[in-house]
Amino acid sequence: MIELDIYSNTPDEISIVERYWAMNSDGKFKESVKDLLPFYHITSTTQLSAFIRSISQAWDMNQICKQCGRYQEVASRSEIKASRQEMHQPCAACQRVIDEELREAEAKIGADLQRRLATASELASSRKIAYIDLPDDIALILIALERAINPRLFTSTFMRSDCRALVPCYVGDFIKKLYKSVAIIDNPSEAVAGTYFVKDNQLWHKSDQVVYSLTPNSTLVANEDAFNTLVLRPFDNNKAILNLWLDYATTDCMRYLLDQCEMHGLYTTAEDDEEIQSIFRTALRTYSVAHMWSAIWKIVKDAASLSTRTYYNREKAAATIPGKISRFLEKVQVGQVTLKRWNRPESQPSGTLGQVFKEIFGIDEETEGTTVMSIFADTELPYSVDSKLSIGELAEPTRQLMTCALARGMEAQVMLLFADMVRNGTDTASAINSVFKAFPVFKKPES
Template sequence: MAIKLQMLTEHPNEIALIERYWAVDESGQFLEKVSVLADVIQMPQGVTLASFIRQRCTAFDENQVCPQCAELIEIRNRSEAKKVPQRSAKLCTFCQDKRNAIELEVKKAKAEELERRLAEYFRNQLSRTVDYAGIADGQVLLLLALDRAITPRLTNGGFTIGDCRGLAPRYISDFLSQLREAGLILEDPNKAKPGTYYWQQDEIWVVNTQVAYRLAPDTKLGSGEEVIRSLLDRVYTDNEGLFNLWLDYSVADVMCYLADQCDLYNHALSEHEFEEIKSSLRSALEIYSVSQLWSVAWKVVRDAASLANREYYNRQKAAATIPGKIRRYLEKARRESIELKSWSRPELQPAGTLGMVLGEVFGIDEDSSGLTVSSLFARLTGRECSSNVEAELCEPVRELMTNALAHDVGPSVLFRFAELIRAGHDVGFAVKEIGSALRS
């Protein structure tokens, strides 16, 4: 092994030390130990022998050549030297600098392309508007709750998912996704932190927690507080949408309590197990209240903690029983009509602004059962009345259509029905009037 030296000093003592540091015998072993050489010359405090020599000499290993140009490879210390000739895995200084320059140009070009794409994306976002008078009831309530959670950032500034923690006890990103997918909140790359958008190979990736959002402007009202004020007088008519939003929120409320209880007793559940529990609880919430399911979660988690202390069990096995225990307990409660206890809201788990809005608009809270909420929404949206009318008309309509077909006067019946409706009569009167005429 031979080391080729390029001196960067003219001081004789330093040159002598460098030559002794790199000197080797025929087998490639270094002749002198570093511990001995370290005392030859007095060096500044904190400076190692290797760094002292590196500042005064460039060393090239004649046993290592660059894989691109076959020039000798520069080595920085003894550990990088090789005893036998070989092609190096790293490049020589010249080739490495050349590669770095190319990579820098590529990085610069990608940064410019990223900036161009984000600017184009932002321009497209700016052109999007929403007719807020036509959005779904559930989206109205979400926006009102979101505005309350992050005022005034929803209407006059950018916000991130982290800013929205006050919206609900859990699953904040899921609620925001509903608004994103509906085009009600838009990304605002100009207000995102540097590094939010970046290249990963040939694709643009994003750090979701750093994405900045803003409220989409209204078609007529533009952007700002006017949009939110326009939602305050909404007349709610979507029974199914309202109930689904209540279920989404209630699931978040129960799952937050369950997760806290699991942390308290060191029960580690997988994402799959949490999803299984979430499904069971959503189904149960169609009947029970949030406070009742808190009591179920408390009982099952406590039972699992007790089970973990038994022989042949451990905490992991005990935690794995929680999804099944919840499902079986709820099945038994329904089958045997067991009255579930109600728990008070935990001090460290506020309802969130979505829960507050639901309470103020509809008078419901954690003690409202799914059956009560479902009935309330049906009554408020007119669905209950509509269902009763449909049930009352079912038999008369069937009789009318049967008689119309039997007398081969189907078209005449439809024309007469249309006339009566246009004249201002309701469906029940029209059916009764035409049916009487057919029977006479």
Template sequence: MAIKLQLLTENPKEIELIERYWAVDESGQYLEKVSALAGIIEMAQGVTLTSFIRQRCNAFDEHQVCLKCAELIEIKNRSEAKKVPQRPTKLCTVCQEDQDAIVLKAAKAKSAELERQLAEYTRKQSTRTVDYSEIPDNQVLLLLALDRAITPRLTNGGFTVGDCRGLAPRYVGDFVQQLREAGLVFDDPGKARPGTYYWEGDEIWRVRDQVVYRLAPDVASRSADEIIRSLVDRVYTDADGIFNLWLDYSVADVMRYLGSQCELYHHDLSAAELEEIKSTMRSALETYSVSQLWSVAWKVVRDAASLANREYYNRPKAAATIPGKIRRNLEKVQRESIELKAWSRPEQHPAGTLGMVLGEILGVDENTSGHMVSSLVTWLTGHACSPSVEAELGEPTRELMTKALAHDASSSVMLRFAELIRAGHGVRFAVKEIAGSFST
């Protein structure tokens, strides 16, 4: 081991201490221990021997050279020295400073470009307007619910996703993203915390939870408060849009409950498994109520917890069965016309303002079946009495009522009809099912 010294002192005692500190034998072992050298020169309180020597000497290891210029690498203490020549992997002090300067210059240029692009984005957004009288019904309802969740932030300043926690039981960021993609709210970079926007390669990325949003300006220059008031009197006509928003909200309501149950029993589901369950639940919600699917989630999660305690099983394996168990359970319910039980809403699981708004305009809650919601939406939007619907249901209904009167069973028919509707079945299925009972 060969150490080249560059002395920064002319004090003989200090020079002696430095040379003894770095002195090695033929095998590269240091001749003296650090503890034996500590008392040779009096040092200020708190100053270590290593830092004292480093202030008075630069040490270079002849077994380490700069990757770029091949000059010797400076070392700070004994542990950094090498006993045999090393393959170049480091930069010397000068080259490292040059490299750091280049990196710093590039970072400053990137930062300046980021600020320029964000300023340009803000300028364009401030000149873009929205005709709120033309936006779809589902977006109207979402804005009304958002205003209720964050009043007065929507109409008076900016808001973050974290401010919107009261909007829905889960997936709040996704609902806000719907409004962002529709151009109804936009980013306000000037109000965001430092680090919210950053470069990833050649693209600008953002930390979604830190983004500050604002309501887009109105084409008629109305204030934000006036915009919200105008939306309250909306006449709804888009049945599909409203029903899909109800599905989005109800999926969030079901998945929140499922998540709390999985947390209770320490079931960790992957992102792919959660997406599979979401898809299954969304399809089921077209028929059943949220509270009925809570009962399915409750049963399946507990079955998985029991399975985890069996021999040759563990929690990860048991949790992986949950998506399939939910799907098979719902298939059996539909195949055998089983009436699902309905669970009550847990106290720690609020509905959210979107659920409240949907409940007010539709008269629905977690106990309303998907079939019933669909019917209510068609009534609300003026599509319930269309000729095609009447033509399809008219004849089967007349035949059913004729048979019911002939068998003096009108009361039992109506009770059975109500029972099937409560179980989540549609009017068509209920009429067909009851009519079939008269032919057996």
């Protein structure tokens, strides 16, 4: 049965509505919609149904809403149920209430988000840092980032996707380091809608959509001029630099692994990748990246061969890679197999961070892990000059310093740093000590 409300006083219109919804005792409509035509200027069933909806409302008494107990509003004959039943969804009236409550809740969430974003933007715009006080690892990443996105670091904003030239892979991990250290700030007003959201009463963001910029320098010196001092500063926090190198070198290994796996149609899981990174990070304390590439090539090739066997598939074969790497390195350690050196692939540049490590510390993919560990060991300075020495007595340490610089093509960097320190009031002996400290690759000559 149908319950009707008719909002017209015209007899013909009242009649057409009643005829449209009229049903017999069997629950079937008495007349076909086509038989009701023409009516006024209406000649199609679609137009007639629309006209009837405009002057009336109908409720199906066989459909009862569980929430309010009222009948379901229907707009056409096709929505009518032949037998009495309880509805699984809210009725139209209840749904309108739900939708309105949802709109109000979303409006409140949106207003709260905008308030939080305004506060975050204000906080970000007020932040300043002294570049000279940045930790060594953060300073090195910044130097490399400037090269990767030049000139945007000083002139514009950037996103994580713009920084792919920084490292071979996992760029986001290094951008996160800069963000957490406040070396860079985010700009909520420039991000696309949906970048920021509130979760657990905290403001969160989607990292790949965040728009970043360099945090302004806190001194009166221009950002670019202050930034240039980073290149000349001493880098003496060996622990931080070593950890950064291991982070970087691990990405160099992972990029090669991922490329080799893709070449053979193998894809490791996120959990496996974490395990593999831990293995590489430990191995790189002993071996070079070039050594690890040769191991990766063999292991992935073996896994690819395994995937072709009848009782294996690519997924199972890829899952064996972490274990294969560990077992292979164990054999290397006991002398059962020998690691070869692989040249850097043409398709895998070292990234600007790799270039910075090469220029400042003289290390790259061919440097043995044991050598890296010795360079960044927590030991005394490679050369120590007594501040009480006379000019004549300074000749030997000065000669050793320049010999090291010339041997590595770093004489310009050494002289600029030395001159900058003397200009700022550092005595000659202390300046020489600081230069040795800034360039750990300059080894103290054996007597």
